[in-house]
Amino acid sequence: MELMEYLEKKAAWVKQETLKIHRIAPGIRLASSLSCIEILTALYYGKILKYDPADIYCEERDRLIISKAHGSVSFYPLLADLGYFALEELGRVGKAGSLLGDIPDCSIPGYETVNGSLGHGLGVACGIAMALKRKKRTEKVFVLSGDGELYEGSVWEAIMFAAHHNLNNLVLVIDNNKICMLDYCTRILNLEPLDEKFRAFGWQPSEVDGHNMKEVYSALQSLKQDGSDGPKVLIANTVKGKGVPRLEADSLCHIRALKTEEIDQLLMEMN
C-alpha cells in the first residue's frame, strides 16, 4: 500500500531527526518522544488532521493538543518538514536564541497550548471541543497524552466533563508506553485496566499497537470520521524508547541520554 510505505518512510525520517536533535540537545526526553512517532506521523502525513502551516490558527484546522509536551520533541522535525518553521531550526534546539527548547511550548508554531506541565491538555481541549460544538463546527479536537499523565487528578475532572457533555468531537490518544519517570506504571500505581476505566466514565475506548502504522492510521482515520455519541479514547500500546534497544530495556529510560557514539551508531544502522 502506497500510503503506508510513505508513512513508514516519514516515520523513519522523523525518528532519525529526533535522534539528531538529541545529539545536540541531550536534555530532551528522547524515550517518550520515540514512542509517539507513528501517531504523529499518521495524523499529519496521513492527512487525518486538517492543518495549514501558513495560517496556523485558521478556523478550519483540526485542533491537536499535545498534552505530553516533554515527550513530543519528535514533533519538531515533522513541523519543520510541513513548513511551520525552517528546517535549520532543528539544528539549533536548545541553543541561545533558538525557537525550539528541550520542552516544547506554545510559542512554537504548531503547538496550540502550554503543556510543559502535565495534566492540562485534556481539560483545555474539552473547552475547545465544547466551543466548536456550540458553533456547529465540524473540526475535531485530538489530544495526545501519556499514560503517566493520567496520575494527574485534573485529567479525571476533564474525563468526567467530556462524557457528561457528550463531546463526541473529542479524541484522546494515549501513548501508553507504560513507564513514568522512575518506573513502570504497574509498579508505581497501577492504571490498568485503562479501557474499562474509560468505559465506566462514559467514553468509547479502542486499542491499537501504537507502532503498527497500518493499525494506527486506520484507527485514527475512523475516529476522525466517527460522529457517534460520546468522547473517544484510543489506547495506543507503545514501547518507551522504541527503536533504541538500550532504552527499550530500561525502566529509567525517561531520564537517560544517549552518548554521541551511540546515536551515530543508531543512525548508521537505520541507513
Place this chain on the structure above:
Amino acid sequence: METKVMRDALIEQLYDRMRTNDDIFFVSADFGAPALDRLREDFGDRFINVGIAEQNLINIATGLALEGAVVYAYAIAPFLSMRAYEQIRTNLSILSQVREINVNLIGVGAGLSYDVTGPTHHCLEDSCIMRVLPNFVVFSPGDSVTTEQFVDYSLRVKKPKYLRLDGKAQPRIYDDPRKISMEEGFSVVREGKDVCLVSTGYMTHKALRVAEMLEQEGISAGVVDVFMLKPLDGELLYKSVGKYSHIATMEESFIDKGSLDSIVAEVLRSSRSQADLTKLGFGDRYVFEVGNREHLHKVNGLDEATIVRTLKGKLSGSRLP
C-alpha cells in the same frame, strides 16, 4: 444606606450583556448566587457548571476562550486562586502571552468575607499571589458600583483577570461612577492633610470610618481607594499620596507579602519619599479565632479604635522634637 453584594451587581450586568453578546460564557465550580438563577435558566447553553473542580474550571474556561469566547469563571476566592493556581499560571498567565485569552476569574469571598467559616475559607493570600503573575489584571473593588464599572473593561481588555470580590453586601463608596477610571486604577475618595489611608476592597469602608474618627480628634485624613492592584501606575498614585508625611495602607490581606502594602512601599521608595508608612493588614499567621468579621478584626488589631490609636501614636511621635 442601601447595600449590595458585588457578585449580584456583576451577574446582573453580565445577564444583560449575554442577551446581546453570544460569545459570553459563565462557568461555575458549583457556586451560586441569587442573581445567578435567572442566568442559569435563560442561558442554559452558556452557563456551565463543572462541579467542584476548580482545576477543570480554569482549563475549560481556557479552551472556550481560545475559540473566541469571553469567559467568566466563578468560584469561592481561596479555592479559585489557590486550588487551581498552577492551571491559572500555565493556561492563563503563560499561554496568554502568546494567544489572546479573555478569561475573567470571579473570586468571591475576599479577605474575611466568610468570617465564621475559618481559615480555609478566609482569603488573605490572593492579592499577593495573583499580582505575581505576568499578563494578569487584578481587580479589588470596594463596592458594587466599582464592580459594575469593571464589566465594560472586562469585555474590552482581552487578557486574563482576577476579580477579588467581597462576599457580603456593602454600601456604596461612589455615588458617581464617573469618579471610577479603570485605567487610573484608584480614586481619591476623601481629601486630607495629615495622613493618607490607602485602602482596597472592604477596607476602604473602614478607612472612611477611621478618617471620620480622626477628624473628631483634629487629624485630617485622606482616603485613596485602590481598586486595581495590577496594573497600577505608581507615578500617578504618587501624585495623590506624595503630599502626605504619613501614609497607612489598609487591606484584608497578609502584609509584607506583595499586596497593596508592597505596592505603596515601592511607590514611596522609587519616589525617594520620606513619608512614614504604616501597614495595616494580617501578620504571618492564620486566623483560627471564631467570630464575625469585626470580632476577627479586633483580635488582629484592625478595629477602628485600635487603628485610630495606632495612627495617632505615629502622628504624635513624629511631632516630638
